[in-house]
Amino acid sequence: METVPKTLARLLWMIRRWRIPFGILRTTELI
Numbered sequence: 030m031e032t033v034p035k036t037l038a039r040l041l042w043m044i045r046r047w048r049i050p051f052g053i054l055r056t057t058e059l060i
């Protein structure tokens with residue numbers, strides 16, 4: 030049961046880390 034929350038936390042961290050660069054790329058594409 031300890032591995033499930035750890036994996037979820039890792040996924041959330043990755044999404045948060047990759048959200049900023051993706052947003053920048055999207056804004057540059059729109060412009």
